[in-house]
Structures are given as C-alpha cells and as structure tokens.
Amino acid sequence: MQELSSRSNPTIQAAKSLQTAKGREAMGAFLLDGEHMVSEALAICPDKIRQLFVTADKAEQFASLLAKAEGSEIFSVPQHVLEAISQVKTPQGIAAVCELPPDRAIEEMGDKLLLLENVQDPGNVGTIMRTLDAAGFDGVIMTRGCADPYSPKVLRATMGSIFRVQITRCEAALSAMEQLHASGYDTVATALGGEPFYERTALAGRICVLIGNEGAGLSSRVISAAKRSYSLPMRGGAESLNAGIAAAVVMYDLMNR
Amino acid sequence: MQELSSRSNPTIQAAKSLQTAKGREAMGAFLLDGEHMVSEALAICPDKIRQLFVTADKAEQFASLLAKAEGSEIFSVPQHVLEAISQVKTPQGIAAVCELPPDRAIEEMGDKLLLLENVQDPGNVGTIMRTLDAAGFDGVIMTRGCADPYSPKVLRATMGSIFRVQITRCEAALSAMEQLHASGYDTVATALGGEPFYERTALAGRICVLIGNEGAGLSSRVISAAKRSYSLPMRGGAESLNAGIAAAVVMYDLMNR
Known part of the structure; x- marks a missing residue:
C-alpha cells in the first residue's frame, strides 16, 4: 500500500476529475464511493478496479475487501484527501476508480x-x-x-x-x-x-x-x-x-x- | 384584495410558521406553494383554503384562480414577502394556507x-x-x-x-x-x-x-x-x-x- 498525502498529487487530481461527465469520459472511468459500492464492484468485476483509496484509520476494517483487489493499485490517504476525491460530504473511508464499461450493441x-x-x-x-x-x-x-x-x-x-x-x-x-x-x-x-x-x-x-x-x-x-x-x-x-x-x-x- | 407589505405582519408570520411540523400543528393548517397545488386545492376543497397570497405582478395571471376562492382572504404581497412565507427558493407568485384535514377513523x-x-x-x-x-x-x-x-x-x-x-x-x-x-x-x-x-x-x-x-x-x-x-x-x-x-x-x- 502506497501513501499519498497531498491533494495536488496527479493521481488524486485524476480521481477528483471523475466528479464531472467530461472527466469520466476523458479517463474512461468513474468513481465508487463507500464500502457498499466498492464491495459490489470487487465481487462482480474486480478486474475493472484500477485504484483503491482508503484512509489509514479504516485500512484494518477494510482489509478483507482490499485483499480481493489483487490487480489494483491501493493508496492510503488522509481524510482530507479522500474528501477531495469523494463526491459525498462525509466519505466512508474508501473509494475506488472503476473502468467505464463499453456501450453494448x-x-x-x-x-x-x-x-x-x-x-x-x-x-x-x-x-x-x-x-x-x-x-x-x-x-x-x-x-x-x-x-x-x-x-x-x-x-x-x-x-x-x-x-x-x-x-x-x-x-x-x-x-x-x-x-x-x-x-x-x-x-x-x-x-x-x-x-x-x-x-x-x-x-x-x-x-x-x-x-x-x-x-x-x-x-x-x-x-x-x-x-x-x-x-x-x-x-x-x-x-x-x-x-x-x-x-x-x-x-x-x-x-x- | 388586501395589501400586506411587511414580513413582520402577524398574518405573514403565521403563514411562515407553517414551514415546521410544530407550526402546522399549532395552526391546524399547512402551506400550498405554487399554481398547481393551489389550483388542485381550489378544485377539490375550496372551503378549506383560509388565505391566499399572490404577488402584484401575478394577480392578473391568477385572476380566474382567485375568483374560485370565494370564502378565503386574499392578500397582495411583494415578492420578498412571498419568499418569506414560501418553502421554495423561487416561489411562483402564489401560495395558500389550507386547513389540515382531521385524521380519519x-x-x-x-x-x-x-x-x-x-x-x-x-x-x-x-x-x-x-x-x-x-x-x-x-x-x-x-x-x-x-x-x-x-x-x-x-x-x-x-x-x-x-x-x-x-x-x-x-x-x-x-x-x-x-x-x-x-x-x-x-x-x-x-x-x-x-x-x-x-x-x-x-x-x-x-x-x-x-x-x-x-x-x-x-x-x-x-x-x-x-x-x-x-x-x-x-x-x-x-x-x-x-x-x-x-x-x-x-x-x-x-x-x-
């Protein structure tokens, strides 16, 4: 697990850009906020999770979740950095960047x-x-x-x-x-x-x-x-x-x- | 039609109190905001409308509605007074105080x-x-x-x-x-x-x-x-x-x- 402590880090800025439709299209990804969404994604399409962000105080609580994210980059971040990425006021300690699926025929x-x-x-x-x-x-x-x-x-x-x-x-x-x-x-x-x-x-x-x-x-x-x-x-x-x-x-x- | 221009008028204060459950219970009434709700109430239970508030610039537009409110007090108010009563940011020029129906057996x-x-x-x-x-x-x-x-x-x-x-x-x-x-x-x-x-x-x-x-x-x-x-x-x-x-x-x- 890598630590990222600054909001201005390019990885954080990229995740933050997923708040807008334009950013999602440019990155080909969307953001998952909170335990429920992240665990659903890890259960159904773990290979589509590019990155996981977790606050240090929640790393233990989410350890079993994080263990399922084999192919993903995992970052430990302070609360204020997760708040910058997240699209809710009080993020629940975990978020993930997930690949946008292609439109189906x-x-x-x-x-x-x-x-x-x-x-x-x-x-x-x-x-x-x-x-x-x-x-x-x-x-x-x-x-x-x-x-x-x-x-x-x-x-x-x-x-x-x-x-x-x-x-x-x-x-x-x-x-x-x-x-x-x-x-x-x-x-x-x-x-x-x-x-x-x-x-x-x-x-x-x-x-x-x-x-x-x-x-x-x-x-x-x-x-x-x-x-x-x-x-x-x-x-x-x-x-x-x-x-x-x-x-x-x-x-x-x-x-x- | 009576004119009321001050937010501190007791009639306005009473209508404003309907924003809370406590105020609604105390007054035995609730507030209807906007043309759709007011016209529905006037069609179904006109005798339950105690008071109508309309902004001067909308009085003509709502003339036919107001004509249905025979037993109600009608007040002409400035926009800032309607905004004080209303529970939406941009009120549509008309609001009404309607009697709470009694709970049914x-x-x-x-x-x-x-x-x-x-x-x-x-x-x-x-x-x-x-x-x-x-x-x-x-x-x-x-x-x-x-x-x-x-x-x-x-x-x-x-x-x-x-x-x-x-x-x-x-x-x-x-x-x-x-x-x-x-x-x-x-x-x-x-x-x-x-x-x-x-x-x-x-x-x-x-x-x-x-x-x-x-x-x-x-x-x-x-x-x-x-x-x-x-x-x-x-x-x-x-x-x-x-x-x-x-x-x-x-x-x-x-x-x-």
Missing part, C-alpha cells in the same frame, strides 16, 4: 430491455436500474438527455445494480428503435391514451419497454413509431405516474403474468 | 389501504400517495416515524394527490393492525422471505398492504402479526426494491389481477 443486451427517453432525475434513473435488475430485465438504453448513469447520484440510487445491468447510450430514441425493430424487438410505449395495459394480448420474446421524460412523457414521434402503446389505469384523480413507478409496474407484470 | 377510510411503517424519505412518501391515488387505493395510515405528509417535499411529490387520499396517522403499526383486524381487513406484509406474491390465493374485500422503512423493511413484529406475508421475485442480484416501487407493484397487481 443493442442486439447483444438480452431479450428484455428498457429504453429511457430523457429521464432526467438521477434518483429516478438509478431506481429504475435497481428495479430492472430485481425484475429480471436485462438492460437499459438511454438517450443522451437522460441523467448520466455514472454520476454519483445515479450510482447511489442503483444500490449496486449498476454492475449487473447492461447499459448503452444512444443519441435519440427513434434511431435506437430502428435498431430494435431490425433485431426483432417489440417496442412497447407507455403513454396516456394507449390501449389498456391489463387487457393486452400476450407479449413474448424480445421486448423493449419505452419510458418517457418525467414532465413531458414520451415524445409523440416515439409513441407513433412504437409497435404497441399501453396505458396503466388511473383510477383516482392523479394525472400520471412517476416514470420509475410506471417502469416498475410494467416490467413486473410483463415478467410475472 | 381507520374503518371509514375505504376498502383498500396502505400502512407505512417509518417510511422516512419525503420523496418516497409523496410518490407513494400519488401512486395510491392512481392505482385506486383509498387511503394511507402512517406511523409517526414517517415523513410528515404535509411537509413541503412530500406535498410536492404527491403532485396534488394529497387532496384526494385519505390519511391517518398512528403511533405504531401494531396498534393500527389491531384496529384493522377488528374491522375485517386482511393485512398483507411485503417482506423478503414471504410467500411468492404472484402465486397467492385471491385477495378480496378489505385489504391493507404494509410497507416498511427504506433501510430496515417492516419490523419483525409487524410481519409476524400480518395475516399474509408476500415477497416479490428478485431475479437479478438486487437485494431489495425501493419502498415506493414495492408499494406500486403490489397495489397495481391487487387492483388489476
């Missing part, structure tokens, strides 16, 4: 996909990934207008599912839908005014559920281009559902009914 | 209820109310450990459903469950390790779904006391679902399958 992502069109709230995006993982869907396609899946708030809300979910990003929903249709996916829009979801005819095989922006919903061109369009019942006076809630209800029903 | 709330045990995140609590309204459930029972349903963050997340959902608060989940059982409700716990939810025998009549704290889930005594206990499938590696997501999947399935 859509047709290799699996049979059950979700496409998010400009879902902007980081908490929503992270929760959707966690739910997708739990429901047994395979992956998510995200337009560039979505919250960055490797930003700190999204990562926290995924509760570790970020490492188990296939992710790819696309410029716009329509071009992704062309690829989906060419690869035999049924695209399923969720939109007010669609057919009643619970009266649908069976859906099997390759499916991609389309979820729209929190305020605007799916764009009308996306709804028109979708093979199917469904709405969930709104029995009370609520005008719509939260994007993450709609995605959850649809994914769980498609997987279990 | 559990057996009068309807046939489909939700009981939240210490759900603490205001966004979660608000989203759960919005979903409950959309799914067609009738009301929510909340332990004192839950986020206050009349706090600004919860109100915003309900998107107006606060006015359509029956709410009652209880000291602890177990005492509420005794009342529920005495009134013929089937209590349905959602818990890891429960029976498979999608293989359940039919549930009809009076039902109360139990949802636990974000981190800890339902307490073990609540799970033991529940008539039924179900778990949702976890197919990927996710360990649990967000509380609001679990509530949504269960409510929509119970209402539509």
